[in-house]
Each structure stands twice: as structure tokens, then as C-alpha cells.
Amino acid sequence: MKADFLKYQAQTTPHPLSMEVQRAEGSYIYDTSGKRYLDFVAGVSACSLGHQHPRVKKAIKTQLDKYLHVMVYGEYAQSPAVQLTKLLAQHLPDPLESTYLVNSGTEAIDGAIKLARRATGRTEIIAALDAYHGNSYGALSLMSNKERTAPFRPMIGDVSFIKFNCDRYLERITVKTAGVVLETIQGGAGFVVPTNGFLNKVKKRCEEVGALLILDEIQPGMGRTGKLFGFEHYDVTPDILVTGKGLGGGMPIGAFTASHAMMTLLSDNPKLGHITTFGGHPVIAAAALATLREITESNLMADALKKEKLIRSLLIHPLIKEIRGSGLMLALMTPSAHIASDIVLRCQDEGLILFWLLFETRAVRITPPLTISEDEIREGCATILDVLNYVVED
Incomplete structure (x- = not known):
């Protein structure tokens, strides 16, 4: 499918992430090999209730x-x-x-x-x-x-x-x-x-x-x-x-x-x-x-502020210079575009979906579904911290 995707479907960048999607549910996307990815992007803020919300x-x-x-x-x-x-x-x-x-x-x-x-x-x-x-x-x-x-x-x-x-x-x-x-x-x-x-x-x-x-x-x-x-x-x-x-x-x-x-x-x-x-x-x-x-x-709006506080409390690391935004519209500010890109790509390898911002190349997007659970937030933030430690070693 990836080969046909690159050949027949017009692209927006020379190097798309090219994940081959099989299905998605809740806060997770699954590729055609069955690998599970925790979604911290929500289709770039579009999937506000996650994937396949019953309602x-x-x-x-x-x-x-x-x-x-x-x-x-x-x-x-x-x-x-x-x-x-x-x-x-x-x-x-x-x-x-x-x-x-x-x-x-x-x-x-x-x-x-x-x-x-x-x-x-x-x-x-x-x-x-x-x-x-x-x-x-x-x-x-x-x-x-x-x-x-x-x-x-x-x-x-x-x-x-x-x-x-x-x-x-x-x-x-x-x-x-x-x-x-x-x-x-x-x-x-x-x-x-x-x-x-x-x-x-x-x-x-x-x-x-x-x-x-x-x-x-x-x-x-x-x-x-x-x-x-x-x-x-x-x-x-x-x-x-x-x-x-x-x-x-x-x-x-x-x-x-x-x-x-x-x-x-x-x-x-x-x-x-x-x-x-x-x-x-x-x-x-x-x-x-x-x-x-x-x-x-529902309580999703009030919970978004609680989840923001949780994310800010967890994501403390020398390579995180600042966390910008409000609620579940957050951006990790890193020292350089290279580090930001490294985080996004390495996290995908580790089963966590992050993304870039258009003009601020030092930023890493965190815009998960409003329905994401606190346990899933902890899981994703732990992955980010692990990857950041690996980036430090580089």
C-alpha cells in the first residue's frame, strides 16, 4: 500500500510519515502489521472525541x-x-x-x-x-x-x-x-x-x-x-x-x-x-x-484543563524549554528544529504519534483527543521522556 500511496496519491511533502493505517479506536491507531500507536495529535486537532466514538x-x-x-x-x-x-x-x-x-x-x-x-x-x-x-x-x-x-x-x-x-x-x-x-x-x-x-x-x-x-x-x-x-x-x-x-x-x-x-x-x-x-x-x-x-x-471541557495540568507536571526535562498553549492544545518547545523532528520520528517508532507545527520548527505538537484518559496521558508522556533521554545521549 505504501508504494501505491506514494505513486498514485498526490503528496504534501517529499517525505510523508507513510504509516499504513488499518483501523483506529479511542486514543489509538493501528497499522497494517497490528502495531498500536497512542494518538497525541488527533488528526491535527480534528478528532476531538477520539476515533470511532460511539455517539x-x-x-x-x-x-x-x-x-x-x-x-x-x-x-x-x-x-x-x-x-x-x-x-x-x-x-x-x-x-x-x-x-x-x-x-x-x-x-x-x-x-x-x-x-x-x-x-x-x-x-x-x-x-x-x-x-x-x-x-x-x-x-x-x-x-x-x-x-x-x-x-x-x-x-x-x-x-x-x-x-x-x-x-x-x-x-x-x-x-x-x-x-x-x-x-x-x-x-x-x-x-x-x-x-x-x-x-x-x-x-x-x-x-x-x-x-x-x-x-x-x-x-x-x-x-x-x-x-x-x-x-x-x-x-x-x-x-x-x-x-x-x-x-x-x-x-x-x-x-x-x-x-x-x-x-x-x-x-x-x-x-x-x-x-x-x-x-x-x-x-x-x-x-x-x-x-x-x-x-x-459532558465534563470533557473541564477535564481538558485537568489534563493540561497533568501533562505539564509530567513533561519536565532539560530539553523541554517551555510548554505553550492552553488545555489540550499544547506545544513542547525544544532547543532546535533538529531535536523537535527527532522527537516526533523516534516517538512514532516507539508507538506514540506526535507532529510538527508549520512555522515554529522547534515545537512538538500535543493535541490529543479530549477523551484521552489520564493513564494514556501518563503512557504517552513516559514515552516522550524516554525518547528525550535518548536524544540527550546523542
Whole structure:
């Protein structure tokens, strides 16, 4: 299978990890030889309830017996999508009440950019340096890393950048700005959390000049930080909220949410201001609804903070310079990119799945399922410490 994978399936890097997956369940993935791997990545924060969660599986199977795709998004009322968007509204502060369901986080970012420009009549979009919002042209245009964008230029126009957590850049948000797009916690940059009321200051500046604040919760959302959405930790409410990844419980989904009045702007002048064939797909919406219900009806969010404390208490080693992030969105900071890469690769050999971050090459990602047990955390952390001791010997 590996040979065919490399020959026939388009790749994202020259050297993919190439594990041949047979099955996955709970916090573990099994390869075709039967080897078991403890999953400390959860599909890059997507499998919020682990693998094959019973509630999600049941919702998928129940919907499979009713209907699959029946019509392009927004024309027919379909129960899974209606229930999902209603439940999201019930767990969001005003005025976030109307949700547009799409197929991925990057599509949701594109939709949010379009909505901000449509609502304000302005064109400038401001993003943060070292941000990552996806790889469609709209989302990619919000990336400051020229090495990654140069081969695909030109990007969409009228995009500029500010530095995350740096107040002196706020004056760049002006009456020409349609929207400011920020990750609530910067992911690819190294799980950088907002400090000194930065998000509040951005929101205040947006209000002063009539711009919209768009918060990207694709990674920190769905309980990963101990609250349903990361912005709840910082006493700020975005004008447009973007979600994805963990909302689907392992199924592909994205969404952007705003006030009902703002969202109606995409339905007229012109009609079909945003359109998708498979957004709100009934099977995927059913999985997302089950995921959202499980997260909000259980102790998973409170437990995420307890599990964070456990991880921080266990992972003490001279090669761990810092642990960044919040809840179960954590990054081990090592002295060098070489050491970080060595940890990821050696841990996979030892049956533990870790991963890298996009821009901060010294970081090692730890984003396990919210359902991971304390015993599994201890098992994984012990493996990391063993590997770190081996790296020291090198």
C-alpha cells in the first residue's frame, strides 16, 4: 500500500510519515502489521472525541439510513444541519446566531473574508504575521510567509499584516479596513496565546473604525482549551466566528457564524453570494451535532484543563524549554528544529504519534483527543521522556 500511496496519491511533502493505517479506536491507531500507536495529535486537532466514538458512529449510521446529499446548500431544510446550527447559536453569545456550514476551515475563512467585505463595503483585510488560516487562495493570502506564498502569486489583493500581541500595530486598523482576521491562539506560529488584553484591544479598535473582528477558532474551538471556544477565556466576542476541525468529530466540516442580519447579505445582491454543493452535508452535520452535544453535555471541557495540568507536571526535562498553549492544545518547545523532528520520528517508532507545527520548527505538537484518559496521558508522556533521554545521549 505504501508504494501505491506514494505513486498514485498526490503528496504534501517529499517525505510523508507513510504509516499504513488499518483501523483506529479511542486514543489509538493501528497499522497494517497490528502495531498500536497512542494518538497525541488527533488528526491535527480534528478528532476531538477520539476515533470511532460511539455517539458519533451512531449518528452517522442513523443518518445513512435516511438520506445522503439531496440538494445544494441552503435550498432544502435538512434536520441535521438545522439542529447543528441551532445548537451552535444556543452556545454562542449575541449576536452570533446564524451559521453557514461549509466543507473545511479554509473555505470558512474565505467565506468570512467575503462577508466582511460585503458587510462593510471596504476591501482591506488585516491578518497577523505568522498566521495560518488554510491553503485556499483567500486563506493563503492571509499568510505572511513569502516562501510559502511566492510560488502561487498573485494572492488576493488589499491584505496587510499586524504583529500578534503587539499594541503598536493597532493603528494600522483604519476606516479602510473591512476585517481583522486573527487566530484566537496562533497555531502554526507555536501555540501563541493572546496576552495583555490584546484581543480586547483589537476589538475596541475595530469598533472605533467600523471594521469587523474575525476570530479563527478552527484549532482552539470545540472545547480544546477548556471552554467551547477559545475567545471565551479573553472576554471578547468576534463579529464573525470561524470553526472547523474538531466540530466534525473526525468528519470534514467548516463553518462561519455571524449575526442573522449580516449573514443575510450573502443571500441577495447578488443572490448566491456564497454557495457550496456539499456544505451542511446531512451525514457530516449529524456527526458534528453528536460531537457538539457530547462536548457540551459532558465534563470533557473541564477535564481538558485537568489534563493540561497533568501533562505539564509530567513533561519536565532539560530539553523541554517551555510548554505553550492552553488545555489540550499544547506545544513542547525544544532547543532546535533538529531535536523537535527527532522527537516526533523516534516517538512514532516507539508507538506514540506526535507532529510538527508549520512555522515554529522547534515545537512538538500535543493535541490529543479530549477523551484521552489520564493513564494514556501518563503512557504517552513516559514515552516522550524516554525518547528525550535518548536524544540527550546523542
